[in-house]
Amino acid sequence: MSDLPKSVDITEEGPREGFQIEPGPIPTERKVALIHALSETGLRRIQVASFVNPKMVPGWADAEDVVAGFTPRPGVEYIALWFNPAGLRRTLAFRDRLTVKGSITVSASEAFSQRNLNRDHAGQLEAMRKHVAVHQAEGVPVTRISLMASFGCNFSGDVTVPQALSALADAMALADETGCAIEKISIADSMGWANAAHVERLVGAVRERYPAQRIGLHLHDTRGMAVACAYAGLRLGVREFDAAVGGLGGCPFAAHPGAPGNIATEELVFLCEELGVPTGVDVEALLAASALAEEIVGHRLPSAMLRGGGLGSYRAKARAA
Amino acid sequence: MSDLPKSVDITEEGPREGFQIEPGPIPTERKVALIHALSETGLRRIQVASFVNPKMVPGWADAEDVVAGFTPRPGVEYIALWFNPAGLRRTLAFRDRLTVKGSITVSASEAFSQRNLNRDHAGQLEAMRKHVAVHQAEGVPVTRISLMASFGCNFSGDVTVPQALSALADAMALADETGCAIEKISIADSMGWANAAHVERLVGAVRERYPAQRIGLHLHDTRGMAVACAYAGLRLGVREFDAAVGGLGGCPFAAHPGAPGNIATEELVFLCEELGVPTGVDVEALLAASALAEEIVGHRLPSAMLRGGGLGSYRAKARAA
Structure with missing residues (x-):
């Protein structure tokens, strides 16, 4: 009946989406800390910054500092977003650490x-x-x-x-x-x-x-x-999905204050793993990164799973009993 | 491939679930107001109270007052919850307004x-x-x-x-x-x-x-x-689902403070209606009842749709344009 994929590949967009929309200002080192936490979860592609006009998107005025500031983890692809030649040139200055397509x-x-x-x-x-x-x-x-x-x-x-x-x-x-x-x-x-x-x-x-x-x-x-x-x-x-940890990002439309944004990465990972489709991502590590994201933005993120938690600890306890 | 039902029948459990778990006290007339709002949405079955031991569940110490206090709407079935003979007898005192099974x-x-x-x-x-x-x-x-x-x-x-x-x-x-x-x-x-x-x-x-x-x-x-x-x-x-408006109710397990409870009725109704499966429920009226529920409990309810809203107004504008 169904044709579930053998594995799923997730592009984590939380940092870029999240820090773009937050009223901020969020310190550069906190953005870097989230990128580091996400890099430890098993995610293989993380969108770390947006090279956009800082007058339009003040939350990303520090894009260069963020991209220069994180320590890439081998095996993880880091990407950025841009819309115009200026943005592309700013991105290309980091060709050593960003995958540019x-x-x-x-x-x-x-x-x-x-x-x-x-x-x-x-x-x-x-x-x-x-x-x-x-x-x-x-x-x-x-x-x-x-x-x-x-x-x-x-x-x-x-x-x-x-x-x-x-x-x-x-x-x-x-x-x-x-x-x-x-x-x-x-x-x-x-x-x-x-x-x-x-x-x-x-x-x-x-x-x-x-x-x-x-x-x-x-x-x-x-x-x-x-x-x-x-x-x-x-x-x-x-087998390819974009997602944002914690549901970071919200809805960019003014009609929906507080509405969820992208699908929460932890809910997508949990869905796939429970269906038996591997993601390569450790959902518990991801929940920790999600809690960090919530702490960084300073308000409740929309992810249900961030409240409800995973099933790993229950299963471990049940096996041990 | 799929076997979608011709229609869906929803049992609204929000009042019973919600007022059971809230630290409250929530005034009886506010509970009644929510039951009235829900009765106007097209829902055909609403669980309005829990006849449980008030020492165990103080939030339902006023079960009799709530059940005596609302005005039944013709065509809507009102039900209650009980666990023991005492609860059944308390329920049966309202056999004129409750469906008892x-x-x-x-x-x-x-x-x-x-x-x-x-x-x-x-x-x-x-x-x-x-x-x-x-x-x-x-x-x-x-x-x-x-x-x-x-x-x-x-x-x-x-x-x-x-x-x-x-x-x-x-x-x-x-x-x-x-x-x-x-x-x-x-x-x-x-x-x-x-x-x-x-x-x-x-x-x-x-x-x-x-x-x-x-x-x-x-x-x-x-x-x-x-x-x-x-x-x-x-x-x-x-074709039969229980649900709770706004996701009222939360998770009764202490490990999950703030975790969502039952599926939010508005999200279930929206899902069905978008799939072309009629529910008989007006999602906009339900969103208004959900907003009332949130106001009554005095904290944010987990429903995503309560933030994001429906699509009715966008569609109406698009048709008018």
């Missing part, structure tokens, strides 16, 4: 493109063409397509599977034209509109259209549906 | 039976035999079997499907012997051990063994898995 980003919702990316879909494709050229000029491979608002949009409502496929096809065509070897299609539920059945339909359609591509899911837990959506993805063999 | 309760974990029910499994079966006799003497039908700790136990670890089936078979045999016409088997994840695959296995096995019985799921969201577990149940055609 580019993305083509498009929105499945025209309205979200206009409001969030400040360009309509056609304009965004044009901008991405330049974006790819800048990367190629720097020798940075563009390997990923990121499809935003894949399920719905606060400005235009539900997004249908054909709408999402159409925006994705445009991005794939651009990748072809510009000679990008795409490795992964990341399907993002940017505003928390997904449900498990919609995930099945869209992932199924993308897999059928692009059978050679890896598919990733970037889920938001705005309405408590993220774990069920991840389960639906797992059933279809999806 | 009994349950046979057993635990799939021997250790949980000993710690939570104060009897081993054999002792619990004996106690249930007397319990049934007391009900029958009062003319109260015993129509439900409630299987506690169906997936795992904080005291003895994982509970296997054969263990759960064995305890259930004993309860079914007792029902047969005593002439109870069982209508529903309620599978409870009392301590938040379930995952979606385990739900599939256990529900599948129970359905195969007792094809004529309705199956209900009582899920706890201790580790954030409840919505995914509900989805797994829905895929197998389960």
Whole structure:
């Protein structure tokens, strides 16, 4: 009936997402401490900083200091986020410690493109063409397509599977034209509109259209549906997920103060491990990192598991009895 | 592939669960106000009080006042909880406004039976035999079997499907012997051990063994898995669920301060409705009741949706645009 993957690969986005949205200021060394704690959990990819305009995102004014300040752990890939040539150049200054690969980003919702990316879909494709050229000029491979608002949009409502496929096809065509070897299609539920059945339909359609591509899911837990959506993805063999420890990050939309952001990494890891799908991540170490994240931001994080804990200690006690 | 039910029937347990666990005191009229708000949402069954020993559960010392104090809404079934003959008699005093049906309760974990029910499994079966006799003497039908700790136990670890089936078979045999016409088997994840695959296995096995019985799921969201577990149940055609508005109730185990309790009703309703399975419940009215519950208990409730809100207003705006 189901097609659970043999293992799951998680990109931890908590530091970048979390410290971007917190009213802060959060000391650089605390950000570094969280990156170190996450590096000890078994996570293999951690997004550690955002090289964005400090006037726009003051929480990441210290991106350089954070990236220079942490001690990379062998076997862990550290990545950053950027949106423009200046951000790319700042990232490339840390090519020794960051894995630098580019993305083509498009929105499945025209309205979200206009409001969030400040360009309509056609304009965004044009901008991405330049974006790819800048990367190629720097020798940075563009390997990923990121499809935003894949399920719905606060400005235009539900997004249908054909709408999402159409925006994705445009991005794939651009990748072809510009000679990008795409490795992964990341399907993002940017505003928390997904449900498990919609995930099945869209992932199924993308897999059928692009059978050679890896598919990733970037889920938001705005309405408590993220774990069920991840389960639906797992059933279809999806093996790449983004997540944020503790549910760090919150919802970037002002209408939802305090709403959960990305799926909490510990809940995703727990889901996978309980289903028998290895993640390589120690959920107890991750819960400790989550508690540290909560201490750093100084307010309650949305992860249920951070309150409820894991089952490891109960199982150990039961075995010993 | 899936066997989603044509509709879903929810038993709202928020008032009973919530006011039982809150350090309170919560004024009787506030409890009544929540029952009234819930009665307006489209919910068809609401558990309004617990007739338990006020020395043990001071939060329900006013059970009589609450039950006497609310105005029943036609079409809504109001129920209560009791554990012993005294509790049953207190309940029966309100036979005009409460639907009174009994349950046979057993635990799939021997250790949980000993710690939570104060009897081993054999002792619990004996106690249930007397319990049934007391009900029958009062003319109260015993129509439900409630299987506690169906997936795992904080005291003895994982509970296997054969263990759960064995305890259930004993309860079914007792029902047969005593002439109870069982209508529903309620599978409870009392301590938040379930995952979606385990739900599939256990529900599948129970359905195969007792094809004529309705199956209900009582899920706890201790580790954030409840919505995914509900989805797994829905895929197998389960159409009865218990839930608590806002996730009221918390976890009764001291190890988990602040951990979520029952699945939040609004998240269950949202899940079903987004999957196209009608619940009869207006999610926006339910979110208003959830906000009232949060105001009444005076602290943040665990429901993600209470922060993130529904999609109705976005869809309405999108249609109008």
